[in-house]
Amino acid sequence: MAYKIKESTCVGCSACHDQCPNHAIVEKNFVLSIDPTKCTECIGFFSEPQCVAICPIPRTIHINPDVPRFQMAV
């Protein structure tokens, strides 16, 4: 249930950091990463995932293949 930041192409601008409604993005030494336990893919908040929308480098923030997709609790 999460997006993931591709470290090799991330430029560390931290634009994603302030946009996350779940505060799931952490910054350490200009490197950003998404906590998969907190990311809801912006479902329930916005129509598009905010980090993806503001990230300037294409294909840098992508669906995390290692965790299941986010499901809204019914």
Add this chain to the structure above:
Amino acid sequence: MESGEQKTIALLRVMQPAGQENGGKGCGSKGSKGKSSCGSSAGQGDLSPEIWEKVKNHPCYSEEAHHHYARMHVAVAPACNIQCNYCNRKYDCSNESRPGVVSERLTPEQAAKKVLAVASTIPQMTVLGIAGPGDPLANPEKTFRTFELVAKTAPDIKLCLSTNGLMLPDYVDRIAAMNIDHVTITINMIDPKVGAKIYPWVFYNHNRYTGVEAAQILSERQLLGLEMLTARGILCKVNSVMIPGINDHHLVAVNKAVKSRGAFLHNIMPLISAPEHGTFFGLNGQPGPTAQELKLLQDSCEGEMNMMRHCRQCRADAVGLLGEDRSAEFSTEKVMAMEVDYDLASRQAYQEKVEVKRQAVVAARNVELATLAGERSDISILIAVATKGGGRINEHFGHAKEFQIYEVSTAGSKFVGHRRVDLYCEGGYAEEDSLETVVRAINDCHAVFVARIGGCPCEGLKAAGIEPVDRFALEYIEQSAIAYFREYLERVRSGEVEHQQRGDADIRQGALIA
């Protein structure tokens, strides 16, 4: 001297074409209506005293000030909320700086210390700007925290901000409250159809917009922000990137639109788009303007409002006079290790001495200008100058990283631009194509003024039709330019030389990553 001065004033009034205003001591350069962008006597020209107070020692807002006063930028604002086709986000924002530069990022606390360190080492540094590496208003907390700290610890330093304007309306209150009295907005278009070719997307109100819709939002917000700022008396400079074939003609309309909203200064900068920078324009062969194309556009806008011609498109961590780069002396590591003692009184004392020097430059120019009195000619020439600052010809040809360009005519002399060149003389020996690079960069000039020059480049320059001149070494630039021009006119009149138009020049060549 009094009657000489009065004579100068009377003659200058006679020289002005009817309808042009003149503060009485303006240098009266063509087309500028005595505006301070040309550096008239004390530079004030027809500016009100309040405005002159704000700009007279800001190196970007006053061309004359930039020979004497320094500024610094701190790269505290990495995030950006839009994407421009001339920007590669690996590097600093290209709305003020040039592609290929990566500034060292700082926290607000580190930035505040850096400001104190620079202010103590470079007492003629009068301005702190936050320009990037992204958009300051996309990082409001970091930006305003930095300003807060600096205002507390270095209260005499002017605060300056540069933005794409998307979020500007939301922060005008805060900007005014912090006494930030200089703001730059990058406005490249007022027609969203033009904008769609420049901005692939804009992130606004939790959505990514594209195309004409994106440009429409950006344009409305920029112009609204500009109006809100000028309504509060905050001085606004507008930066515009000139992109031939996309907005070059359109910028005339932009010029009028920002003037009508109270912008103080318009800075039209050339697009820089080498493929090595990896920007969309660079990779797709969109060229920047030639020197002539840029000058023609700037000249055509000159009559409407003050035009800035001396922008160096510097780094988001730039330090020093505009033509130099001392950022390496103030890396974060070095700064954090420095012991800094901020001495306001000694800064002010130093700046008073700088003012005296600055007045001397102006006085010398005016004296020389008087010798042109009564001369009438349509001829104007461009002169390239190698200088380290202070308004003097004090740089060796081979050490110059840039040449300042002055236009001289019977109306006087005027700074009209600069050209970056590769270092011609590295390690004591010269490289063949370095000279070629310099010639291409100053090809539109009749002469190049230097403190010293070697024999080999001398020959190459003459062959290209550019006269190398070192007889004014260490003297004042504009005074020398006017003296040279007077002699030039005599040589033309006596038939010794035939006046010929020079060709065009390249503003910048290659992908200088510095």
